[in-house]
Amino acid sequence: MPIIKIMPHPEYCPQGVEISAKAGTSICEAMLENNIKIEHACEMSCACSTCHVVIREGFKSLGEIEDGEEDLLDMAWGLEPNSRLSCQALLSQTDVTVEIPRYTVNHAKELH
Template identity: 35%
Template sequence: MISLSVGRIVRTPVLATTFSWHKPVRDLQPVMINNSLKDRILLTSTRNHGDHSGDPGTIPVQFILKDNSVHDTLAREGEIALRLAQRHGIPMEGACEASLACTTCHCYVEDEKHWDMLPEATETEEDLLDQAPFLEMNSRLGCQIIITKELEGIRLRLPRATKNFYVDGHVPQPH
């Protein structure tokens, strides 16, 4: 924005106060590099990340809760584990709404077979996991686990507790 002040032009910074949303892209396919899951760059549609309507999913995923009860779910291809859990009422919090800024979606990948199939954690995820209570060797953040057909049958265990700097007990709703 440009404004005039005593006969001269002054540049005034403009703060964005609205968000611009893009139309969902529905037909993106995974891009394979060296034909392995670890080397995959997965492009997913926005529909998979927060949409509670539509297909229920076809990929079996188990969540093991704090009380050791097991919940069987069906994930959509490209859906993140956090959104899958929220869609099925599993208490995986996700206080930062999957923006990779907290540890409230911390979980454990139970089977080594599936652990080996996941891409390595990024440095940011590793740094956040260092702050998670009850950290284990098989710890990951649910917002960073992208469900694919190769991960069929993956078992994710929730930790005894998580640490939420927002408000204890607050569970953000996907939008």
């Protein structure tokens, strides 16, 4: 199973963490299953940009970005060339390193 290394984030995982998940699982699903409460206002339907992450290692292993995701990424705070929506980034057999940006475009937190 691939390892997801999540860099420290002051709210979601202050110390950083490493988790594992099956290939084919989205990064968002893997984080939520491991009690990392990343924002996902649209319930992972690729309709917002609140689950935006920056892939620091393993970006190319996640496959091509589809047009809908690319359009939504344009609205994400702190967009970088290696940005993905974690609900759309499916794991392969390759380990990845993920940074959760400090802010999202959400004005209010959802309670999931």
